[in-house]
Amino acid sequence: MKSVLIAAALLLATPAFAAPSAASLFAAGKYPEAVAAGTTEATAASLIIAGRAQLQIAAYQTSDKAKARSLIAAANSNFDAALAKSPGNVDATLQKIIAQGYVAKLDQSPGGAKAMKKGLDAFLAAHPDNAVAWAVLGGWNGGAVASVGKFVAGTMLGANLGGMTKAFDRAMALAPTDPAHPSFYALTLLDIDDDNAPQAKALLTRAAAMPATDGYSIALKNAGGAVLKLLNAGDNKGAQAAARRVLPFGMLGKS
Template sequence: MTSRFALLLTGLASLALAGPALADASGAFRDGKWPAAISQGRAEATPASLTLAGRAQLAIAAYDTRDKAQALALVQRAEADFDAALAKNPGDIAAQMQKAVAIGYRAKLTKAPGLAKDARKRFETLRDAHPDNSLAWSAIGGWHGGAIATLGNFMASTVLGAKSAEVDRNFGQALKLDPDNPSLRTIYAMTLLDLNAGNAARAATVLGGIGALPARDGFEALLRAQGVQLAAALKAGNVKAAQALARRLQAFGTLA
């Protein structure tokens, strides 16, 4: 266990003991205070707060963890929180969505095709039942793009059923539903660059004005900052460097 991960666990333990002095889970998540969101989310133990606790762990796992085993452990703990939320309210859309994200993350970390297919099926079920849910559309676009970028067109299609046309179709609808969401724009731009450096101009267009978009919570603020960084790299004109940056900034892009 690295010292950084040990400090994180120590911090979580101390937050759990701190009690009422802490902000609520919603406020902590809004401010990007992940350990507080985890501790308070579990303490409040509502479907919404447990979902925020899980989301905070996914953020730490995907963007602030360097070791694959530690990242996987955090994802599994997050999934347990989503399961707890769903046990209280099986119809909770946010918990269902994040449960699918966690399964997709486990698929990516363990290279398990079965889990990847499970995640896509869950995303599609949510999208079909709730066609106004921009996150479901975005997740499906990211799923197809990530599969193709990782395996190549032929293998992704053969093994997982991924289709390149689904990337733009799903991200396009996500942005129609929520055009000012900086996280959707950043993830779309990263996906485009991960697929092909030739998508640089399109990625730059997607990221246009991203720094001025409002961030409604800590996750959107994190992704907006990444989008600003990526937009600057694209503006500098070094497409290969921008592509490398996109791959490094994406979820689990810095795992050892």
């Protein structure tokens, strides 16, 4: 009887292994698992992680537009649920703007792109020190130029290379140790023109020396690292093709 009691006491004293958090799963690139964990945890923060994971799958791991749209819609539902728990939540608000931009990109909609930019401008007016939002603005300007050229991007959308540079510079100044921003900037530059390879190489080399602190930074740093290998080998065309594959909706092909 004594041995049974001792065994029971040992079992009770043994700590249970906690399930991985949504944030840790997102950082590990386990996006479907992060979605499940985030919705199960059901806090504002975890619901945002779940939505971000759905956007990652839609933008970087999906080759079907209908599936991408469905994932973006599901992400928006999670962001809305987060906002219901935490009204005015800054991260959820920004992620909804990013999702809006993704839909505009999928639809190749100038009107949608303008609406997203209007929302982003309002967000930055309220949160001028948000580095991620500035990087999103840099990507919006650079992505528009890469997609339709300088003239059309400027006349139809008001997007330009000067706006791209200013926004990315601001993002990097606000978060000088985050590899996400120089990585995203470098990939965007290569998407525009492989002649930007020297600047992209310098940015990716800089990013490679920075610690990645969250899932977003880890994903972009890893993507940039693969492109940097090609640049270091002198394969600028190959680096451009690789950059395009790892930018949002690269699996759908360059439009």
